[in-house]
Amino acid sequence: MAFLSIIIYSVMFSALVSLSLASRLKNRKTVDDYLNMCLKGMNHKEKPGRESRLYAQCVPWAKRSCCTEDISNQINTQRNFLNFNWDHCKELSLQCRQHFIQDLCFYECSPNVGPWLVEDKRKIRQERYVDVPLCESDCIQWWQACKDEFTCVENWAEHFNWSSGINKCPEGSKCRPFHEVYNGPVHFCENLFGPSFKVVKDAPDECFYLWFDPKQPNPNEFVARKKIAKLLNSSESVLYKQHLSLFIFLVILSLFFML
Numbered sequence: 001m002a003f004l005s006i007i008i009y010s011v012m013f014s015a016l017v018s019l020s021l022a023s024r025l026k027n028r029k030t031v032d033d034y035l036n037m038c039l040k041g042m043n044h045k046e047k048p049g050r051e052s053r054l055y056a057q058c059v060p061w062a063k064r065s066c067c068t069e070d071i072s073n074q075i076n077t078q079r080n081f082l083n084f085n086w087d088h089c090k091e092l093s094l095q096c097r098q099h100f101i102q103d104l105c106f107y108e109c110s111p112n113v114g115p116w117l118v119e120d121k122r123k124i125r126q127e128r129y130v131d132v133p134l135c136e137s138d139c140i141q142w143w144q145a146c147k148d149e150f151t152c153v154e155n156w157a158e159h160f161n162w163s164s165g166i167n168k169c170p171e172g173s174k175c176r177p178f179h180e181v182y183n184g185p186v187h188f189c190e191n192l193f194g195p196s197f198k199v200v201k202d203a204p205d206e207c208f209y210l211w212f213d214p215k216q217p218n219p220n221e222f223v224a225r226k227k228i229a230k231l232l233n234s235s236e237s238v239l240y241k242q243h244l245s246l247f248i249f250l251v252i253l254s255l256f257f258m259l
Contacts, residue, residue, distance in 0.1 A: 024037075024040075025117055025118070025119065025127070028114070029232075030232075031225065031228050031229075031232070033114075034114040034115050034224070034228045034231070035048075035111070035112075035114060035221075035224065035225075035228070036048065037114045037117075038066035038111065039066065039107075039113060039117060039125065039127050039128070039129065040117075040125060040126040040127040041108075041124060041125035041126070041127070042082075042123075042124045042125060043067065043068075043071045043108055044066050044067065044108065044125075045065075045066050045067070045068065048064045048065055048066045048111030049064065049065065050062065050063055050064060050065070051065045051067075051068065051069050051072075052069065053069050054067070054069060054072040054109070055069070055072045055073045055075075055076045055077075056072075056076040056101070057075070057076060057098065057101045057102045057105045057211065058072035058075060058076065058105035058108075058109050059214045060105075060211060060212050060213070060214040060218070061105065061109035061110065061111070061218075062214065063218070064111050064218065065109045065111060066108065066109050066110060066111050067105070067108040067109035071108055071109075072105065072108070072109065075101060075104050075105055075108060076101060080166065081104065082124055083165055083166045083167070084166070084167055085166055085167055085168075086100055088151070088152065088160070088167060088168060088169055089149075089150035089151055089152055089169070089175035090149070090150045090175070092146070092149055093145075093146075093148075093149065095145045096145045096146035096149050098145070099141070099142040099145050099146060099210075100146075102210045102211045103142075103210055105210075105211075106208075106210045106211075110208075110220065111218075111221075112208070112218070112220040112221055112223070112224040113129040113132060113224075114224065114228075115224055115227040115228050115231055116129040116130055116131060116132045116227075117129055118130050128196070129196060130195045130196065131195055131196075131197070131198040132196060132197050132198065132208055133197075133198055133199075133200045133206060133207040133208055133223065134189055134197040134198065134199050134200070134207060134208055134210070135199075135200070135202045135207035135208060135209055136185075136186075136199050136200065136201050136202055136207070137202050138207075138208075138209055138210050138211075139185045139186065139188070139189040139197075139199045140185045142185070142188070142189065142210075143178075143182075143184070143185035143188050143189070144185075146178055146188075147177070147178045147179045147182075147188075148177055148178065148179065149177065149178050150175045150176065150177055150178070151175065151176070151178060151181055152169035152170070152173040152174060152175045152176070153169065153170065153173060153181075154181055154182070154191055154192075155191055155192070155193070155194055156192055156193055157193045157194040157196075158194060185199070186199045204222075205222045205223050205226050206223065206226075207223060208220045208223055
């Protein structure tokens with residue numbers, strides 16, 4: 001009976017290991033696991049690293065980037081990168097377009113979103129980030145630059161018609177200024193691309209910037225490290241409880257077979 005108990009334990013342990021490896025996102029155990037990963041997308045590198053050159057709005061990410069030089073060039077030069085048309089109602093102003101390019105550089109190049117990644121099965125990616133803490137000042141600047149532009153949907157990640165291979169306004173929708181679609185900067189930033197961002201008050205090590213001085217260290221890394229520390233402390237507590245529950249169950253099971 002004791003031998004049978006060992007076999008049962010081995011089978012159950014193997015099953016638990018298999019489940020933990022089912023997703024790379026569930027297998028992050030250390031700070032490096034979180035920091036040395038890029039969003040799993042069509043153009044992203046597997047791990048962040050230095051680029052000899054990035055272009056225009058993507059320059060701040062060159063020291064440690066999830067995008068390549070070529071992708072950064074495409075972001076800044078192609079009007080419909082990833083077949084996405086920002087001008088689906090009217091052509092965006094240059095000042096507004098600059099903020100959207102910064103957002104796209106952040107999406108493709110940022111090496112700090114690991115703690116906020118979740119699975120997201122689409123043609124262009126297998127993961128996305130959710131509730132990344134966006135600094136309120138960045139959000140307000142983006143809103144001020146774009147509030148008078150036009151769109152036909154609130155959520156650009158979900159509500160467009162993609163049947164032609166490029167985003168188009170759904171049938172029956174109407175082009176309206178941003179300030180009519182969104183009730184202010186927070187609503188805009190937290191709904192434009194679904195739940196990608198969560199606007200928070202500016203504070204040291206508390207929120208992300210979509211752009212920063214390339215001559216300075218990336219301020220978003222400190223925010224990511226703080227979040228990772230919380231996640232690891234929480235996961236260790238959960239893991240301890242799981243192991244304890246499993247141990248108690250196996251002890252009871254072994255005693256049962258010994259009777």
